[in-house]
Amino acid sequence: MRRNWSLYPYILWMVLFTIVPILLVLYYSLLADGGGFSLTLSHYARVFEPLYLAVIWRSILLALVSTVICLLLGYPVAMILAASPAKQQFSLIVLFVVPMWMNFLARTYAWMSLLETNGIINTVLGFFGIEPLSMLYTSGAVVLGMVYNYLPFMVFPIFTVLRKLDPSLLEAAEDLGANPLKTFMKVIFPLSLPGVLSGITMVFMPAVTTFVISQLLGGGQFTLIGNLIQQQYLRTYDWGFGSSLSIILMVIILLSMGLISRSNAYEEGGIL
Amino acid sequence: MKAAMKKAYLWLIFLFLYAPILVLVLFSFNASKSRASWEGFSLKWYIELFQDRAIMTALGNTVLIAVVSALAAAVVGTIAAIGIYNLKGWRKNFIINVTYLPILNPDIVTGISMMILFIALSFPRGLTSLIIAHITFGLPYVVISVLPKLAQLDPQIFDAALDLGATPREAYTKVILPQILPGVFTGFLLAFTMSVDDFVVSFFVTGNGVENLAISIYSMARRGINPKINAVLTLLFAAVIAMMYLIQRRLRKSTADI
Structure with a gap:
């Protein structure tokens, strides 16, 4: 085929x-306050102040807890899906995907009305004479929102790997005297690790960067990195600090994605 | 016994996934503002929704942005995919990696970096900046959908068309394009869906009070719960299901063709 004039509009656009916007963020993260064009690392230094380290730590912790819960809930789902007969499998997967077609904000908002003090869960509990619990605006609600939104991202990559697992390996393990637990620990789980790894990234990444879930379900009491970045740009107008956080x-995230994709290079991508 | 337990577990997970959505849809038809007790069926919130000028404008913006940006992404992305397909070696890898960048980059960073660009260029933020941003994150989906279609083509087909007397333009529009069209359409639908679903990037890139639906839902949700939100979300959900049904049918048809 012909020369690549066709790439120019695309390259220009990208x-x-x-690329330029990301370079601009980098530039602002290095630009000293108070005019001029002198560069500084002071914005990066601020990230390491205890106040902000606490925010970063909280983001990582909540994202980690959500990731672990997603793995514990999602792995069995992936196994059951992978083991179900082909005809059922398709409908089960569709059933699993459909909730994701609801707008992300909508899914988070839906939990607001379930968890609030006058919400459905408390009304149902009330029938059994249980005092209303305050569930909304807790760290538990934030984790719940993350698990709810990102669980499918854990299930699909693991499912994709498990489905391709050669059944004769399981028979071999059984023939060689392994009990189901041992088969799982020594054969199934190690072979599914690429799927587990991409599942972990696909849950952890959006969880650690979110600012919507923490704002709607945490009521602004649980500042995460995402909230901190948002505040720097839209409230305190501290672009330098916001940019260094963004960088x-x-x-x-790009490093961890790069690592995962390298270790996963031989693996095909999951379901979109 | 074991099979029953597996089934029960799966249905529990489905209950967890669907309960909030069902409640949300159900209460969009509730006669009262209560979020916990059912006071009878009513279309009141839908009527109020259609009378709400701000939400209707936001809905119009969402559709306009999605149509324009997905169309533009489909055109530019398809041409780009043909270019990428013709590249070799490190250049190809490099461009493909850059293509993935907007998908891999956290939404919030994409949103902020584009906001900074528009401010730095003193480009007015509003409908145009939203469309530019949505084209940018829609493009990779088009490229990624079209590239595999190109890879399936017979490598000789372009030269064959030229040998048979087609001009290069004719070879592209009459031979190549019809063959990759399913990929283009899938890419368009993906870009469209991503655009309708986007909140984070739009939130940063917009200005001058221009809102899409996600932004108005967000500002309403921050003020508390409002059954009108339930109504608009129910409609949106129905639309997305119809949309994805189309994509699936396309995908299945195109895989059946191979």
């Missing part, structure tokens, strides 16, 4: 709207 976030 440079102008993807750190981006580097962490």
